[in-house]
Amino acid sequence: MVTEANQPQPTWISVVRLLRWDKPAGRLILMIPALWAIVLATGGTPPLTLILVIVFGSLATSAAGCVVNDLWDRNIDPEVERTRNRPLASRALTIKTGVVVALVAFACAFGLALYLNPLSFWLSVAAVPVIICYPLAKRVFPVPQLVLSIAWGFAVLISWSAANGSLEATTGLLWGATVLWTLGFDTVYAMSDREDDRRLGINSSALFFGDFAPNAVGLFFLGTAALMLGVDLQMHLHPVSWLALAIVVILWARQYWELRKPEISRETYGQMFRDNVIIGWILLAGMVGGTLIG
Numbered sequence: 051m052v053t054e055a056n057q058p059q060p061t062w063i064s065v066v067r068l069l070r071w072d073k074p075a076g077r078l079i080l081m082i083p084a085l086w087a088i089v090l091a092t093g094g095t096p097p098l099t100l101i102l103v104i105v106f107g108s109l110a111t112s113a114a115g116c117v118v119n120d121l122w123d124r125n126i127d128p129e130v131e132r133t134r135n136r137p138l139a140s141r142a143l144t145i146k147t148g149v150v151v152a153l154v155a156f157a158c159a160f161g162l163a164l165y166l167n168p169l170s171f172w173l174s175v176a177a178v179p180v181i182i183c184y185p186l187a188k189r190v191f192p193v194p195q196l197v198l199s200i201a202w203g204f205a206v207l208i209s210w211s212a213a214n215g216s217l218e219a220t221t222g223l224l225w226g227a228t229v230l231w232t233l234g235f236d237t238v239y240a241m242s243d244r245e246d247d248r249r250l251g252i253n254s255s256a257l258f259f260g261d262f263a264p265n266a267v268g269l270f271f272l273g274t275a276a277l278m279l280g281v282d283l284q285m286h287l288h289p290v291s292w293l294a295l296a297i298v299v300i301l302w303a304r305q306y307w308e309l310r311k312p313e314i315s316r317e318t319y320g321q322m323f324r325d326n327v328i329i330g331w332i333l334l335a336g337m338v339g340g341t342l343i344g
Contacts, residue, residue, distance in 0.1 A: 196233060
């Protein structure tokens with residue numbers, strides 16, 4: 051007897067899952083550094099139009115990146131517990147459908163990029179090869195999370211330059227903080243897949259750092275905090291931003307403590323990743339307060 055649970059999902063639901071819109075944490079965690087940049091670059095009062103372009107642009111870009119990743123990994127994902135039910139891995143969607151969805155997502159991102167100034171537009175173009183090559187990096191580069199972090203960093207460069215038409219020293223500090231933050235939370239995310247990745251011969255920062263992985267994550271978060279403090283000082287933000295950073299440092303220290311435990315469930319790693327979305331919002335709130343009050 052065929053039960054309702056065994057019925058194939060409608061195609062549109064599979065497409066939503068392919069785009070990861072059913073899992074907002076991964077979409078928000080890319081959007082947040084872009085919002086950091088436009089808040090700081092505009093003194094806390096970014097134009098609504100720019101906010102909308104950045105928000106929808108980050109959604110389209112992250113969607114395209116997810117589809118490209120699943121196209122690359124369609125024969126690997128079935129062998130990994132966490133990913134075996136993804137639409138391309140489970141063959142709920144065809145490769146042709148995946149390619150079409152990816153092209154539509156990139157086309158949407160391209161259309162939104164046309165609203166940006168030339169510097170921001172070309173930075174958007176430069177980000178595309180990095181996004182496409184990240185899944186390949188897992189096969190040939192020992193720390194593929196660094197490639198992902200650089201892709202994440204483009205969100206800062208694009209958004210900052212979109213806000214004021216140029217890049218400056220503070221942009222570099224925020225870019226560095228974003229890269230280190232991404233290295234930290236994505237290494238945590240990769241730690242849940244270590245056994246599967248080792249068995250399949252897939253590289254990850256969690257495998258590269260081995261037993262040192264918790265300490266590496268701690269150092270990445272510490273570096274993020276130091277660069278964020280540099281941003282606060284360089285921009286003379288109100289101390290409310292320091293308070294937000296202090297709260298975040300406590301939350302990161304708690305994650306580091308948890309990571310050092312000998313036994314951690316896969317769900318715990320996933321929760322730590324999702325907690326970094328909250329951490330990103332706390333930092334954003336501190337930046338908004340720090341610029342408007344300061």
